[in-house]
Amino acid sequence: MKMKAAVLYEIGKPVKVEEVTLDEPQANEVLVKVAATGVCHTDLHFIKGDMPQPLPVVLGHEGAGVVEKVGPGVATLKPGDHVIMMVAYSCGKCRYCVSGKPAMCAEWLGYHMMGTLPSMTKRLKRGDQELNHFFSQSSFAQYAVVHERTAIKIREDAPLDVVCLLGCGTSTGVGAVLNTAGLRAGESIAIFGCGGVGLSAVMAAKLAGAGKLIAVDTVDLKLQKAKELGADYVINAAQENPQQRIMEITGGGADYSVECIGNVNVMAQAFSSIQNAGKCVVAGMAPLGAMLTIAPYELLLGKTILGCVQGDIRASIDIPKYVDLFMAGKLPIDKLVTKRIKGLEHINEALDDLEHGKVARAVIQL
Ligand SMILES: [Zn+2]
Numbered sequence: 028m029k030m031k032a033a034v035l036y037e038i039g040k041p042v043k044v045e046e047v048t049l050d051e052p053q054a055n056e057v058l059v060k061v062a063a064t065g066v067c068h069t070d071l072h073f074i075k076g077d078m079p080q081p082l083p084v085v086l087g088h089e090g091a092g093v094v095e096k097v098g099p100g101v102a103t104l105k106p107g108d109h110v111i112m113m114v115a116y117s118c119g120k121c122r123y124c125v126s127g128k129p130a131m132c133a134e135w136l137g138y139h140m141m142g143t144l145p146s147m148t149k150r151l152k153r154g155d156q157e158l159n160h161f162f163s164q165s166s167f168a169q170y171a172v173v174h175e176r177t178a179i180k181i182r183e184d185a186p187l188d189v190v191c192l193l194g195c196g197t198s199t200g201v202g203a204v205l206n207t208a209g210l211r212a213g214e215s216i217a218i219f220g221c222g223g224v225g226l227s228a229v230m231a232a233k234l235a236g237a238g239k240l241i242a243v244d245t246v247d248l249k250l251q252k253a254k255e256l257g258a259d260y261v262i263n264a265a266q267e268n269p270q271q272r273i274m275e276i277t278g279g280g281a282d283y284s285v286e287c288i289g290n291v292n293v294m295a296q297a298f299s300s301i302q303n304a305g306k307c308v309v310a311g312m313a314p315l316g317a318m319l320t321i322a323p324y325e326l327l328l329g330k331t332i333l334g335c336v337q338g339d340i341r342a343s344i345d346i347p348k349y350v351d352l353f354m355a356g357k358l359p360i361d362k363l364v365t366k367r368i369k370g371l372e373h374i375n376e377a378l379d380d381l382e383h384g385k386v387a388r389a390v391i392q393l
């Protein structure tokens with residue numbers, strides 16, 4: 028079928044919105060009519076060349092929409108189902124998947140690096156030229172063909188132009204608090220970085236009943252947003268030493284800290300801000316090759332530093348749950364959407380706004 032899509036041909040250049048061809052879904056794949064897609068910093072990283080990706084590529088990895096057609100062997104979805112498309116695929120068969128840790132399934136990375144679907148083939152073309160898929164999804168397009176395991180069925184009354192954010196950054200922040208940290212009511216937590224991931228972490232910490240909920244950033248506007256979403260204390264790290272302030276507020280360090288930026292200096296700060304036997308979760312993605320320096324002495328105090336992918340979510344269980352929490356007004360992820368754009372035509376504008384920090388999150392409605 029013919030459709031419009033946003034294609035990146037060259038690193039550092041604007042994406043081009045043009046007509047491309049999308050082939051029929053094959054075994055275990057579904058065709059999704061994209062209703063909305065988030066515009067995420069990860070898209071920007073690849074446009075700028077911070078991370079490798081075969082070109083040309085149809086970007087976009089936070090899409091939500093309605094299943095229009097299913098390929099042979101699809102057992103979990105049918106036409107008409109509303110779905111959120113996930114940034115990461117999990118195979119369902121490896122030791123991680125079988126042991127209930129599908130976020131650790133490493134299979135998706137290879138497909139992503141090759142620009143294919145999990146079948147190791149591509150469905151996108153422009154003329155005779157094959158186009159690459161982005162995170163086996165490519166949601167900056169009117170339609171997407173994806174593997175059924177990356178399309179999570181959700182309730183039909185949820186607004187797709189809000190819950191699409193759960194495909195990547197938002198579920199990362201929520202999962203980092205609820206799954207990786209495992210925060211319990213009354214415990215203290217310091218969240219470093221109040222962008223889309225960090226603010227989602229703040230919402231989750233509020234929901235879980237954090238005792239002292241501390242948000243750290245260098246931008247007052249973002250700290251204001253964190254306060255609106257439930258932070259009890261905000262610290263502007265450009266004006267005061269966050270570690271020292273957290274020690275004062277908590278009386279010796281927080282039970283948990285979560286780093287949501289991907290900056291190694293902030294990770295070190297987050298680690299030094301927890302109390303003895305506390306846990307520091309790293310949810311941010313540092314550039315490849317960056318190294319982290321922490322004082323090993325602090326490990327003797329029983330402190331733990333924990334990594335995670337997408338907040339250790341089990342997509343098929345957690346995503347419908349997060350949607351329910353949003354619909355019940357308990358996880359107000361709609362507050363993250365600061366700009367809505369109609370159609371793909373203005374996509375470069377949306378990417379520009381994100382780069383210059385003008386929006387928390389932009390959503391494109393298709
Ligand atoms: Zn993302």
Ligand SMILES: [Zn+2]
Pocket residue numbers: 117118119120121122123124125129132133134
């Ligand atoms: Zn697996």
